[in-house]
Amino acid sequence: MFDYQFLIEVLVGGLLSGVMYSLVAIGFVLIYKTSGVLNFAQGAMLLFAALTFVSLVERGTPFALALLATLAIMVLLGITIERTVLRPLINQPPITLFMATLGLSYVIEGAAQLLWGTQVHGLEIGVSDIPFDIGGVFISRFDLFAAGVAGSLVALFTLFFRYTRTGLAFRAVADDQFAALAVGLRLPRVWAAVWTAAGIVALVAGLLWGARLGVQFSLSLVVLKALPVLVLGGFDSITGAIVGGLLIGAIEKLAEVYVGPFFGGGIEAWAAYVVALALLLVRPSGLFGQKLVERV
Template structure:
């Protein structure tokens, strides 16, 4: 039984990191109603910028602050030169814009920093740590603590502040929000800036685990089942969905994998997502769309 809880807790710790990725999508979706395909490229760009600065002898916190400033400038540029021109356009137009941004950001990262693979050491070892008779990775505990703290702060920001209220208003109806004086451009800038910060933290955590390489941008695919289960419009849903995916994939790999073959961890989350699409398409906490004709 202790082994079961060890696997379960390890999956929950990984799930917190999945939630962090998913929240970046939720923020953009709530503000514009579109799936931000460029989130993975932002994660890669942030991680690649940070590790490249470290390799050029820039101190850790200096590299962190400089990378943060670059992500904020990137968010401003996206809002100013792309999103501002697409206000009130159909969601598919915004989606295609983020798809194009994804390739532009990846190409920019490669042009500036190169395409080689980098190792990233955050100073936290991956040695096992004993807790109540269970062995847990020290890095997993650290990453979950950092990701969990940021998730809580974001939840408070968008649920307890005027910005959060405005965000919910924009999510319901952009035209109505504009009519009552909500500055959509300013809100988009804030949301994309926060998404940039999330991308930086996620990039450092996942880059330290997987290495900083261009396949890091594909980490967005791990967020899809999380969003489907939790709901595209709920920060709380992203948290719950991440925990469900993290725990279920680890348990499936350990207890079901030996029966039907290895590698189940890679596709089992998508099985859960498909089941949710069939039973509850809006997710656990998503808002069901109601159309009147």
């Protein structure tokens, strides 16, 4: 007899894992929306943020102070990246900018290890991972907390984009860079702000992923989880990042449990990409991505 309770458990687990993917994907979306750059360094920024935070805490800095200090460092990092890497590359083709972020990713990873060492760290953020047992279905407290954080982050960004001047500037630049420049918006300032925002997202994602995996080099590999989310949800939509994350999380878990045994297991890593690629064929801009219309 089919075990529906187990199906629900797998599905819920997948959706909650998907929220974690969304957190990483949001960082990508912010940068892509305003500059058209796929920021490959997002994973490295996440590692840098988590490693900085945990190293400060281990050196005796109080939790709140370490959080503030890391936040300040991430803001500084965002501004530095804009000044030293992006500003000199304004008006260069997207592939040049992409390659720049690829290089940046290695620089940040190297700098993080140079600065804070190569040791693996545990990270406790005060949220227990003992599961709730709801009618035999185990639901992770930590994943629920992460979902709450992701939801709050999306709500904050939505309010920010709608109701603040900087948010409006973001949207204007995202819509049309040249038009934004023509009406007097300062592109470098907007980019610095958006990289700072991506740094803050990296900090939040870094702390949650760090608490889940431990703070170690492989944190930077979580970007691989965000890529199918972006393809599915669209590269320029925060809503897409959330929905895409949920879908990818659920699909990969269901595929692993119910389809995996027919292929010898271990399929979840590529099952997500199969779905993303299939969608790419019928809807290249993703489920929520903006369709590109060009006048010729």
